[in-house]
Amino acid sequence: MAANLAFEGLVKSYGPTVALTDLSFEVRPGEVFGFVGSNGAGKTTAMRIALGVLEPDSGRVCWGGDPITFETRRRIGYMPEERGLYPKMRVGEQLAYLARLHGLPERDARAAVTRWTERLGIAERVGDEVQKLSLGNQQRVQLAAALVHDPAVLVLDEPFSGLDPIAVDVMSAVLREQAATGVPVLFSSHQLDLVERLCDRVGVVSSGRLVALGAVDELRGAGPRQLVVRPGGTADRVAQIPGCRLVAQDGDQLVVELADEADDQEVLRAALAGGPVHEFRPRRPSLVELYRHVVSAAPPGSTAESGEPEPPARATDGRGAAS
């Protein structure tokens, strides 16, 4: 069970459009890994390759050191970006069917359906057709579909999109639980606050390239030092300290960035010289800022909009089970 999921040098292009350029990273056993990037950055392509839905041009995805084969792929729990369930099939039957396709014997499949529908709060709906459920509940069924065969690896594409706050809590708890049993959990998301809270490590992908990789704290600490200062008096003196640059001002609150040689105590002294200081603390950039920073610094190349063959419109099939 304690095996990692490794993406090794994935390259993929669709005709002239480059979707992935030498993408490599690993998700360790028991780790929740957040996959972050703008639309079309290549996240979905990478996940689809891991699931064998797409073939890479080169590179491979390994589980426990060996390339994923058709047989080991069945141990992956997958939530596709395009949600997919039979709209007219009953929830319970549908989940049991998917569990059996993953190789579970019939009795175990039924037991797993009961267990997961209870855990995810949709037990009363097992006899209903999927299309009769609310979008939030369809999303829970989709998660159950990813979990029902007791997967050894989880790959979830945008699992939080379209969820209400309660469902977000349930989903987060389930992902942490799964990781706690040693399962590598990879998920993509646009909700960076969530990623920040939930993930052990984060990978930021831009234009098919991995532009940042590491623990959330590590990444946040990696940028230049910043201070929040709220002096009672004028801010002029602070800005004049060598190596100190004013980067933002919100009312009387200042954000200053310090060069490596600058001394934060000197900043405090300069601020006190002008009057009382009401706030003085180190500031670490949020993941959002960090994300903006690394993504905008990424080399221009293939445009961010291209990359994945996104279906033009979802609205065409409103009846579908998709979120």
Add this chain to the structure above:
Amino acid sequence: MNESTGTPTGLGSVAAVRLVAGRELRTRLRSKAYLIITAVLVVIVVALVLVAKLVSGSHSVLKVGVLPDAAPVARSLQAAGVALGEELDVVRVTGPDEARRELDAGTLDAVVVAMRGTTLGVLVTQTLDPKLRVVLVATASQSVLNDQIRTLGGDPEAVHARVAAAGIEVNSLEPAPAFDPQRLAVGFIAGILVYLALMLTGQLIAQGVVEEKSSRVVELLLSTIRPWQLLAGKVVGIGLVGLLQVVLVGVAGLVAGQLTGVLTIPWAVVGGALGWLVLWFVLGFTMYALVFAGLGALVSRQEEVGGVVTPATALLVIGYVIGVSVLPSDPENQLVAVLSLLPVFSPTLMPIRLAMGEVPVWQIATALVLAVVTIPLLVAITARMYRNAVIRSGSRVRLREAIRAG
């Protein structure tokens, strides 16, 4: 979380195909549309048989009463009926009152009163059945002829025996096998049935493929089983559903035909027609289902299905229309015979030809071999189309791209 739910074991190809087919079977058999269409088809076939019974059955046997005075002509009446190929039921009637009663009740078509001189007296309710008129005129002539023979001192019985022995020998330059109208009817119905079944199941296949594509469930499925397993499971499952429909409707029609007496051809012939029907449905379905599935995979929305499968449905319609328009009047048509060997048309044309009459063994064999050889070719092409197109949602995938890419 992993409190042992049993380790998932490998799922073999057979098991995967069986799972997919099982889902299709359960879903389709539960669908109201399927149940209603099947019920309607059964009702239509049985109704056709009953209509045929009503149309042909009422006057198939002519019932003639004979009063005591006409008793001497009863024998020649019987003989004339046999000679003219009419089925006669001759019954004795005791008196005029009974004759009137029976005629009023409709249990007798006519009552023969007596032979006076050269005239045969006949009593009917309104008009005399034309077929019966021919029989009765022959009877009267016979009776007059008998009197003349006796007058000339001859023995009418001996004369009749000689006359009965007379006959002709026909030698045709181009012997044409006789086509039994009943067999034509069976062939006609077989044609409709195989056509409807192929059309309905073909559409089911295409719609099923697009349902998976438009609901995006196909991506989840293809992360667990291979495209060809999914395709094969669909074809097998929906094929069984269609087969069940064909067999149900076919058996209902044939049983009704035999029970009502509309069909008087032997069970063996009838069973043979049904057997061929099933065999050609299976072959035709396999070929057309693959094409429908491959074409269906090109589009992403149910509204586009009709357009994309048009070439396949057109071929089905052409085969069927040729079959039911040409064959009943000309079962030996050369062009149709040639077309019925081609895999594109053989599923719709062969069952009709086989039910209607004799098809040379070499033609049956050729059609079967060509169909069986075509199937693996179609599997290769359509499985490729399916694999390449089925996860490409959005706009319609071009046929050439689907076949080439990958």
